[in-house]
Amino acid sequence: MSSQYLDSYTPSNNTNLKCNEVLVRGHVTHGNIPSANIVQPTNITTDIDASAVANAYNFTVTTQTATTAAGGTERFFLNLPTGILNSYGLGQAYVYYYSGVVGTAGVPVLSIITQDAPNHRIMMLLENKHASNALSGVIHFRWSLSAGDTA
Numbered sequence: 001m002s003s004q005y006l007d008s009y010t011p012s013n014n015t016n017l018k019c020n021e022v023l024v025r026g027h028v029t030h031g032n033i034p035s036a037n038i039v040q041p042t043n044i045t046t047d048i049d050a051s052a053v054a055n056a057y058n059f060t061v062t063t064q065t066a067t068t069a070a071g072g073t074e075r076f077f078l079n080l081p082t083g084i085l086n087s088y089g090l091g092q093a094y095v096y097y098y099s100g101v102v103g104t105a106g107v108p109v110l111s112i113i114t115q116d117a118p119n120h121r122i123m124m125l126l127e128n129k130h131a132s133n134a135l136s137g138v139i140h141f142r143w144s145l146s147a148g149d150t151a
Helices: 003-007
Strands: 036-039 058-062 073-079 087-098 108-116 121-128 139-150
Touching: 087 108, 087 121, 108 139
Parallel strands: 036 058
Antiparallel strands: 058 139, 073 121, 087 139, 108 121
16 A cells, blocks of 8 residues: 555545554554552552543552462452443553562462443452462552453
């Protein structure tokens, strides 16, 4: 496809264009907004409120100290801004730092259990996969939502 076609002001319906790289000027996407840092209040099972973050598509969460027993689980909600779960997209929460020594202080595994779109939140599950050692540390994880078209 020529660059002349891309510069054209002639309307074109039902045309698909696949590009590996596109330079966009004058438009800000959610990926360009700085990410927020949110701290979980009180304890590891307290809901995390991200409902007022500037960029609901990309932020960092710091939990309270997890003391989950070996083989145990903890659940908490991640509250998101209204409407954010009403879009098609891929939501990810992944651990990128654990302050405890993995193995000696348990083995944390964080995952999304389910979304609760009417209440604008998702349920998170923290599991300790170690057979005998409890968790003993703070977990920092990243929330990322690659949004598609709204429903």
